[in-house]
Amino acid sequence: MAHKLLVLEWLYKAEQDFGFAKVNLEEEWEYFDQICLFFHQAAEKFLKAYIVKFGLRFEKQHDLLKLLKTCSHYDPSFKKLQEDCRFLNPEAYSRAKKIRDFVKKKLGVTREITLEELKKENERIDRILRKREA
Numbered sequence: 001m002a003h004k005l006l007v008l009e010w011l012y013k014a015e016q017d018f019g020f021a022k023v024n025l026e027e028e029w030e031y032f033d034q035i036c037l038f039f040h041q042a043a044e045k046f047l048k049a050y051i052v053k054f055g056l057r058f059e060k061q062h063d064l065l066k067l068l069k070t071c072s073h074y075d076p077s078f079k080k081l082q083e084d085c086r087f088l089n090p091e092a093y094s095r096a097k098k099i100r101d102f103v104k105k106k107l108g109v110t111r112e113i114t115l116e117e118l119k120k121e122n123e124r125i126d127r128i129l130r131k132r133e134a
Helices: 004-026 032-053 064-074 076-088 092-107 115-133
Strands: none
Touching (some): 004 032, 032 064, 032 076, 064 076
16 A cells, blocks of 8 residues: 555645636636646546555556546446546547647657747747847
Protein backbone atom coordinates (compact mmCIF):
# COMPACT_ATOMS: atom_id res chain seq x y z
CA MET A 1 0.00 0.00 0.00
CA ALA A 2 1.09 3.52 -0.78
CA HIS A 3 2.03 6.09 1.77
CA LYS A 4 -0.98 8.06 2.97
CA LEU A 5 0.61 11.33 1.82
CA LEU A 6 0.74 10.17 -1.80
CA VAL A 7 -2.96 9.27 -1.74
CA LEU A 8 -3.81 12.59 -0.11
CA GLU A 9 -1.84 14.44 -2.79
CA TRP A 10 -3.86 12.73 -5.55
CA LEU A 11 -7.09 13.50 -3.72
CA TYR A 12 -6.09 17.13 -3.18
CA LYS A 13 -5.24 17.59 -6.86
CA ALA A 14 -8.52 15.94 -7.84
CA GLU A 15 -10.51 18.19 -5.50
CA GLN A 16 -8.73 21.26 -6.89
CA ASP A 17 -9.64 20.33 -10.46
CA PHE A 18 -13.19 19.42 -9.49
CA GLY A 19 -13.67 22.61 -7.48
CA PHE A 20 -12.31 24.79 -10.28
CA ALA A 21 -14.61 23.16 -12.83
CA LYS A 22 -17.63 23.34 -10.52
CA VAL A 23 -17.17 27.03 -9.70
CA ASN A 24 -16.73 27.95 -13.35
CA LEU A 25 -19.73 25.88 -14.37
CA GLU A 26 -21.85 27.61 -11.71
CA GLU A 27 -20.56 31.00 -12.90
CA GLU A 28 -21.91 30.00 -16.33
CA TRP A 29 -18.63 30.60 -18.12
CA GLU A 30 -18.78 30.13 -21.85
CA TYR A 31 -15.61 27.98 -21.74
CA PHE A 32 -17.50 24.72 -21.50
CA ASP A 33 -14.81 22.59 -23.16
CA GLN A 34 -12.22 23.70 -20.61
CA ILE A 35 -14.61 23.04 -17.75
CA CYS A 36 -15.23 19.53 -19.08
CA LEU A 37 -11.48 18.97 -19.31
CA PHE A 38 -11.09 19.83 -15.62
CA PHE A 39 -13.91 17.45 -14.69
CA HIS A 40 -12.14 14.75 -16.72
CA GLN A 41 -8.87 15.47 -14.93
CA ALA A 42 -10.59 15.35 -11.56
CA ALA A 43 -12.15 11.97 -12.33
CA GLU A 44 -8.79 10.68 -13.53
CA LYS A 45 -7.05 11.81 -10.34
CA PHE A 46 -9.75 10.34 -8.09
CA LEU A 47 -9.32 6.97 -9.81
CA LYS A 48 -5.54 7.23 -9.54
CA ALA A 49 -5.83 7.97 -5.81
CA TYR A 50 -7.69 4.69 -5.38
CA ILE A 51 -5.21 2.81 -7.56
CA VAL A 52 -2.25 4.21 -5.62
CA LYS A 53 -3.89 3.53 -2.25
CA PHE A 54 -4.08 -0.19 -2.98
CA GLY A 55 -0.83 -0.46 -4.91
CA LEU A 56 -2.53 -1.50 -8.13
CA ARG A 57 -0.47 -1.51 -11.33
CA PHE A 58 -1.25 1.02 -14.01
CA GLU A 59 0.48 2.71 -16.91
CA LYS A 60 0.84 6.46 -17.07
CA GLN A 61 -2.27 7.44 -19.01
CA HIS A 62 -5.36 9.63 -19.10
CA ASP A 63 -7.88 7.05 -20.30
CA LEU A 64 -10.62 6.86 -17.68
CA LEU A 65 -11.91 3.52 -18.96
CA LYS A 66 -8.51 1.89 -18.57
CA LEU A 67 -8.09 3.35 -15.09
CA LEU A 68 -11.59 2.21 -14.19
CA LYS A 69 -10.77 -1.29 -15.41
CA THR A 70 -7.79 -1.37 -13.05
CA CYS A 71 -10.02 -0.33 -10.14
CA SER A 72 -12.72 -2.83 -11.15
CA HIS A 73 -10.28 -5.75 -11.06
CA TYR A 74 -9.68 -4.94 -7.40
CA ASP A 75 -13.25 -3.93 -6.56
CA PRO A 76 -15.99 -4.96 -9.04
CA SER A 77 -18.38 -2.29 -7.72
CA PHE A 78 -16.39 0.26 -9.74
CA LYS A 79 -18.02 -1.16 -12.89
CA LYS A 80 -21.09 0.95 -12.15
CA LEU A 81 -19.02 4.01 -13.13
CA GLN A 82 -18.36 2.69 -16.64
CA GLU A 83 -20.98 4.80 -18.40
CA ASP A 84 -19.81 7.92 -16.57
CA CYS A 85 -16.21 7.27 -17.60
CA ARG A 86 -17.28 6.54 -21.16
CA PHE A 87 -19.08 9.89 -21.27
CA LEU A 88 -16.10 11.82 -19.89
CA ASN A 89 -13.56 9.89 -21.94
CA PRO A 90 -14.02 10.61 -25.63
CA GLU A 91 -10.30 10.01 -26.15
CA ALA A 92 -9.87 13.76 -26.21
CA TYR A 93 -6.39 13.73 -24.73
CA SER A 94 -4.88 11.06 -26.96
CA ARG A 95 -6.43 12.52 -30.10
CA ALA A 96 -5.34 16.05 -29.26
CA LYS A 97 -1.83 14.81 -28.46
CA LYS A 98 -1.64 12.96 -31.78
CA ILE A 99 -2.69 16.08 -33.68
CA ARG A 100 -0.35 18.30 -31.65
CA ASP A 101 2.63 16.01 -32.25
CA PHE A 102 1.88 15.67 -35.98
CA VAL A 103 1.48 19.40 -36.57
CA LYS A 104 4.52 20.35 -34.48
CA LYS A 105 6.63 17.82 -36.40
CA LYS A 106 5.40 19.26 -39.72
CA LEU A 107 6.27 22.74 -38.45
CA GLY A 108 9.69 21.65 -37.21
CA VAL A 109 8.83 22.62 -33.64
CA THR A 110 10.50 20.35 -31.10
CA ARG A 111 9.65 22.15 -27.89
CA GLU A 112 6.76 23.81 -26.12
CA ILE A 113 6.27 27.45 -27.02
CA THR A 114 6.45 29.60 -23.90
CA LEU A 115 4.55 32.76 -23.09
CA GLU A 116 7.91 34.54 -22.76
CA GLU A 117 8.88 33.48 -26.29
CA LEU A 118 5.52 34.64 -27.64
CA LYS A 119 5.89 38.03 -25.94
CA LYS A 120 9.40 38.50 -27.33
CA GLU A 121 8.26 37.70 -30.87
CA ASN A 122 5.30 40.05 -30.49
CA GLU A 123 7.62 42.84 -29.34
CA ARG A 124 10.00 42.16 -32.26
CA ILE A 125 7.14 42.48 -34.76
CA ASP A 126 5.89 45.65 -33.05
CA ARG A 127 9.38 47.21 -33.44
CA ILE A 128 9.44 46.30 -37.15
CA LEU A 129 5.98 47.77 -37.72
CA ARG A 130 6.87 50.98 -35.88
CA LYS A 131 9.99 51.38 -38.02
CA ARG A 132 7.90 51.01 -41.17
CA GLU A 133 5.47 53.66 -39.96
CA ALA A 134 8.24 56.12 -39.13
